[in-house]
Amino acid sequence: xxxxxxxxxxxxYATNYVKTDKKLLDLIKQYKSVLxxxxxxxxxxxxxxxxxxxxxxxxxxxxxxxxGIRISEDVNLDEVMALSALMSYKCAIMDIPFGGAKGxxxxxxxxxxxxxxxxxIRRYTFELYRKNFIGPAIDVPGPDMGSGEREMAWILDTxxxxxNREVDYLACVTGKPIEQGxxxxxxxxxxLGAFYVIEYLFNERKDILxxxxxxxxxxxxxxxxxxxxxxxxxxxxxxxxxxxKIVAISDITGTVFDENGIDVDKLYEYSKxxxxxxxxxxxxxxxxxxxxxxxxxxxxxxxxxxxxxxxNIEKIKAKIIAEAANGPxxxxxxxxxxxxxxxxxxxxxxxxxxxxxxxEYLKNLSHVRFGRLEKRLREQNNINLIKEIEKxxxxxxxxxxxxxxxSEEDIVRSGLYESMVSxxxxxxxxxxxxxxxxxxxxxxxALEKISVSYSQLGIFP
Ligand code: NAD
Numbered sequence: 017x018x019x020x021x022x023x024x025x026x027x028x029y030a031t032n033y034v035k036t037d038k039k040l041l042d043l044i045k046q047y048k049s050v051l052x053x054x055x056x057x058x059x060x061x062x063x064x065x066x067x068x069x070x071x072x073x074x075x076x077x078x079x080x081x082x083x084g085i086r087i088s089e090d091v092n093l094d095e096v097m098a099l100s101a102l103m104s105y106k107c108a109i110m111d112i113p114f115g116g117a118k119g120x121x122x123x124x125x126x127x128x129x130x131x132x133x134x135x136x137i138r139r140y141t142f143e144l145y146r147k148n149f150i151g152p153a154i155d156v157p158g159p160d161m162g163s164g165e166r167e168m169a170w171i172l173d174t175x176x177x178x179x180n181r182e183v184d185y186l187a188c189v190t191g192k193p194i195e196q197g198x199x200x201x202x203x204x205x206x207x208l209g210a211f212y213v214i215e216y217l218f219n220e221r222k223d224i225l226x227x228x229x230x231x232x233x234x235x236x237x238x239x240x241x242x243x244x245x246x247x248x249x250x251x252x253x254x255x256x257x258x259x260x261k262i263v264a265i266s267d268i269t270g271t272v273f274d275e276n277g278i279d280v281d282k283l284y285e286y287s288k289x290x291x292x293x294x295x296x297x298x299x300x301x302x303x304x305x306x307x308x309x310x311x312x313x314x315x316x317x318x319x320x321x322x323x324x325x326x327x328n329i330e331k332i333k334a335k336i337i338a339e340a341a342n343g344p345x346x347x348x349x350x351x352x353x354x355x356x357x358x359x360x361x362x363x364x365x366x367x368x369x370x371x372x373x374x375x376e377y378l379k380n381l382s383h384v385r386f387g388r389l390e391k392r393l394r395e396q397n398n399i400n401l402i403k404e405i406e407k408x409x410x411x412x413x414x415x416x417x418x419x420x421x422x423s424e425e426d427i428v429r430s431g432l433y434e435s436m437v438s439x440x441x442x443x444x445x446x447x448x449x450x451x452x453x454x455x456x457x458x459x460x461x462a463l464e465k466i467s468v469s470y471s472q473l474g475i476f477p
Contacts, residue, residue, distance in 0.1 A: 019321050026350075029459075036464070037467075073115065073116075073149070082115070083103040083119065083158065085159070088120075089123060102342050108462040109442065111435075152184045152185070171188070190202065190376040205372035207254055208254055210338065210366060212368070224358065237314060238261050238262075239262045240316070243317065245319070247366060248318035269302070273299040274297050311333045315337050319344075321343035324353075372432055387421065
């Protein structure tokens with residue numbers, strides 16, 4: 017099953033609802049540049065191995081292009097192209113001024129030593145640099161499945177060396193450790209952004225829930241999650257901290273169940289020690305897909321693409337599918353499920369990661385931490401205000417807790433919340449305007465925005 021074709025099937029369907037030149041829409045759909053990379057590394061035992069990697073750039077209507085690097089033995093060019101396309105549409109609906117891109121390195125990172133992994137990432141970065149596929153104004157990688165802060169720091173250091181530390185070199189990659197120009201909140205941003213959407217849906221948009229016969233308050237819902245990596249773990253953690261019951265969680269090793277709710281903190285410690293979730297509860301199964309078929313209110317696929325497909329849709333019992341992974345539901349499955357289930361589209365639901373990556377990029381370009389310049393000023397301003405009120409009313413106010421200016425993390429969380437909620441509302445509005453489901457609406461909105469960009473810029477002669 018070609019993932020890129022899957023994504024384009026959604027686009028073709030959405031095209032029916034967009035009033036733009038169909039040839040322009042066809043142009044938007046295609047990827048614009050692809051780099052295939054093959055290079056050797058010498059392993060610790062002296063053996064030479066060939067490594068395969070890719071970088072796909074889907075859209076240049078905004079620059080730089082942006083997208084994570086997936087490190088997995090299953091990654092391939094088709095998958096990278098599909099993910100780069102989703103990045104274009106995601107950035108468009110979230111009003112993030114980037115084109116879409118994605119990278120892939122075809123290895124199982126668990127089978128390589130730290131030293132070997134560092135060599136692979138540095139060499140991959142070198143190849144991107146040599147072919148003009150990385151740079152703050154060109155293309156900015158970030159983390160995805162199999163990569164995280166450590167890999168982003170190696171990319172940064174390699175780019176810094178090659179570019180002779182050009183003034184904005186910190187903005188060549190996002191998802192970096194804080195000490196290397198990263199931003200507070202990026203590590204958990206995808207999970208937190210997704211959590212904000214669920215919270216907002218249950219607290220503020222009961223009208224949408226009602227259409228799918230969901231009449232519960234957020235504290236009464238049950239949830240099942242597939243994937244316990246960066247996205248799945250943090251989303252589970254935010255739900256757990258709100259006392260929401262997660263009755264099943266799976267990762268590549270299998271699925272664990274607890275109808276009274278899984279203790280996410282303990283599961284995290286367990287899976288760190290044992291290398292996976294399997295065995296954490298008595299009620300466990302070695303099948304990672306068992307988390308998909310439970311009678312829960314919200315099913316959250318947070319691992320892989322195409323896991324909900326025509327072969328298993330009959331077994332999906334959840335009323336809401338919140339797509340934390342990229343492309344977890346195939347085109348055919350989506351349109352068979354969409355009338356009976358509320359499907360919250362991936363390009364909105366997991367966009368918290370790129371949103372905070374955008375904040376990190378802005379921080380790097382401005383060379384200053386958010387809140388640094390005005391924090392003290394705000395605090396002083398608050399004190400002055402309170403003193404004035406005390407003078408007028410003659411009453412003492414206990415103000416210790418309301419004094420604070422804003423830290424970088426406060427600003428990031430607030431910006432993330434605003435972005436997620438307005439992105440969600442824009443999609444809901446589009447869905448209502450055109451009488452279509454949320455996923456189609458998300459793609460319609462993205463196509464409208466990208467086509468405006470292309471039309472205004474003109475087509476280079
Ligand atoms: P990760 O590598 O941190 O974690 C992946 C998780 O999926 C692990 O728990 C792994 O065991 C599990 N998994 C792998 N194969 C599985 C299988 N066959 N069945 C069940 N579970 C399996 O990856 P991540 O960063 O959490 O990414 C997960 C998804 O979210 C991907 O689709 C990714 O593209 C998407 N995403 C990630 C980010 C981000 O910021 N990391 C942002 C947006 C979207």
